[in-house]
Amino acid sequence: MPNSQKKILLIEDDIKVCSFINKGLSEKGFEVTIALNGEHGLNWALGNKFSIIILDIMLPDMNGIEICKKNQS
DSSP states (O other): OOGGGOEEEEEOSOHHHHHHHHHHHHHTTOEEEEESSHHHHHHHHHHSOOSEEEEOSOOSSSOHHHHHHHHHO
């Protein structure tokens, strides 16, 4: 599968980190969706199909472990 068909969800509250990761992945042809908090990230994860989710553990509203548990339900 070409990278352009691989969708990545990035859940990260630090805008500088998001920008850095997004730039690198986009340059390699990946389609990156960014969620800046846990609630939006969980909604994106549940409502869409991604090849991979890059998830920050320490988010201000909902930590990454909670998101993983809710995404499995």
